[in-house]
Amino acid sequence: MDAQEAALDQAFDCPGNYRAANPSALRCAKCNRPLDVKDARLTPTGYVCPYYIKARVATFYTAGPQHYVVAVIIAVVLGVGVGLALQLVGQVSFFGLILTLFVGPAAGGLVAEAIRRANGKQRGQYIWLAAAIGLAIGATPFTILPALLALLVGSPGFIFALIPVAGLALAAGALVSRLRF
Ligand SMILES: [Zn+2]
Known part of the structure; x- marks a missing residue:
């Protein structure tokens, strides 16, 4: 991970405004929204909401x-x-x-x-x-x-x-x- 990516990670608001269907103590490591266990995706930096994964895939593949x-x-x-x-x-x-x-x-x-x-x-x-x-x-x-x-x-x-x-x-x-x- 380079400096640019690290900066992206720190101030990341997952698009899509994810909302947990049930009350949950778990939070998305990126946008800090409460996170349903069934929606949680494990990444090297913690559990994240599904929208983070989508956004990440979009920024990962940047080739035109x-x-x-x-x-x-x-x-x-x-x-x-x-x-x-x-x-x-x-x-x-x-x-x-x-x-x-x-x-x-x-x-x-x-x-x-x-x-x-x-x-x-x-x-x-x-x-x-x-x-x-x-x-x-x-x-x-x-x-x-x-x-x-x-x-x-x-x-x-x-x-x-x-x-x-x-x-x-x-x-x-x-x-x-x-x-x-
Ligand atoms: Zn999120």
Whole structure:
């Protein structure tokens, strides 16, 4: 929690004018209104009324459309690099599979980090989804497409063509978990 957030927390009047249906000794830690036990939500700073949670979610996710655009652009551009890297690594036959287990998540983590830095403190509830779609778009020509082609022509190398696809799945998983939590 930074200074700005701490200041917000101290002088916070929960919107919505919550009223407890029954007399209660419990009070919202933020707005100090009497709080029904059934409505109380536990936070690290004490029990709060439901309106506080709603307001908090609204202020927590501050990303605008431009931040989503930035996330998608970064994910597509870096996704091309991730796809190329996975394609290269996948060609190292058996060891390619082992390398992919490391390269995939690492690549996804790098893309997530780049998006976080570009967007600064702005968080978006669905940035992870936009980024995952961007990553898939950028990497598809080097991962999913070759595997599909190998499948269509009945190539015996089809199984190996799946290695970069698995790498992309690992990268997307790492990307989503970094941006989501
Ligand atoms: Zn409250």
